[in-house]
Amino acid sequence: MGHQEYSSEFKNQVVQFIIGRCVGIVPPRSTLKEAQLKFRIFRQTCTRWWNAAKKQQQRGQSMQLVSLKKVRTYPKRLHLDVEVLKSMHFSKRCNLLSVAAGLGCSKATVWRWVKAGLIRPHTSAIKPGLTAANKLLRLRFTVESLQLDRILNKIKFRNMYNTIHIDEKWFYMTKGAQRFYLAPGEEEPHRTCKNKQFISKIMFMCAMCRPLFGVNGEVLFDGKIGIFPFTKQVPAKRSSKNRMAGTLETKPIESITKDVTRDCLINKEMFASL
Structure with missing residues (x-):
């Protein structure tokens, strides 16, 4: 059975139970046995707590046992501020590191948001900048590609x-650098270029x-x-x-x-x- 660490409140309840049974400053013979059965703890544990409380009393301190269990504190979970993300320029949102700097968090946090679907990755392809003349030519090509199907009596594209x-x-x-696979002892190719x-x-x-x-x-x-x-x-x-x-x-x-x-x-x- 592994070691169990009890809370400070529970330890002080046991000590107060024993104090309530004391005659003067000494508990009766069966008091520690009663505390063991009432609180369902080991006899050695009950004795250790009572001895620690008596030492505090002898030093003139109040009988107050404190748990030695270390409470692990976790950092507060961050929440994505969508408005801050939208206010960032697209040039500042090209990689996880720049996004993390703009949001004021770690890169791992941004990656978790991406995995959770809170941030949507997108690959942007550059589009041609069409002028009015370009659009007119494309429209003309599309119109010229249409023909009338007299059998079905409808317009369709040419085949x-x-x-x-x-x-x-x-x-x-x-290429400036080219990889070759040569046999042992084979002479290496000599390639030249002016620039x-x-x-x-x-x-x-x-x-x-x-x-x-x-x-x-x-x-x-x-x-x-x-x-x-x-x-x-x-x-x-x-x-x-x-x-x-x-x-x-x-x-x-x-x-x-x-x-x-x-x-x-x-x-x-x-x-x-x-």
């Missing part, structure tokens, strides 16, 4: 089977459209037309161990303008064959 979608994307020719801050880039144009399916569900055309680089053929100015002077080399077009894009759309073999 866009004959529409080709194109997009461009820049890619770096190499690591200005690595050459090449643009690719992707063309695709809606796929076509047959009556039985077979794929007639997957819609993938191809990816085409913006490159040019340039004759080599000097001879080297790799090629002679005048040999055509493939170089990326560094400046992509409307004229370059138009020339690519018109003169590429894949569009010429469509």
Whole structure:
């Protein structure tokens, strides 16, 4: 049986019971036994309390026993002030640490509020800033995409089977730091660049459209037309161990303008064959 710590009030009740049975200053022989049975405590515990009370009396103090049990105090639970959170600027609410500083609490408290659903995390994606002209062009494209279905007698969007979608994307020719996995004793690759801050880039144009399916569900055309680089053929100015002077080399077009894009759309073999 583990040690049980009693309250100060309970200890003093036992002592006052014994004092009430005393004749003079000495309790009768069976008094401690009566206190043990009445309060349901051990005889040794009752004796220890009475001896502690007598020592206080001998020192001229009042008989007042105090419990030695340490009462653990917990900090007051904080409550989220929604108005304070709303008054904070969005730039001050990008991470838990800045939110905790604005609310005057710890980061762990903010994390508990997030887990409890009191604070809602949100990932914001930047939106395009459309002008009035941009909105008008989008509205015009939407209106032109509508057509009248004379059989069903209702308006619906065009199927866009004959529409080709194109997009461009820049890619770096190499990376400033690249990981390789080499065999033991293999020579490490030697890569050079005039300026690591200005690595050459090449643009690719992707063309695709809606796929076509047959009556039985077979794929007639997957819609993938191809990816085409913006490159040019340039004759080599000097001879080297790799090629002679005048040999055509493939170089990326560094400046992509409307004229370059138009020339690519018109003169590429894949569009010429469509």
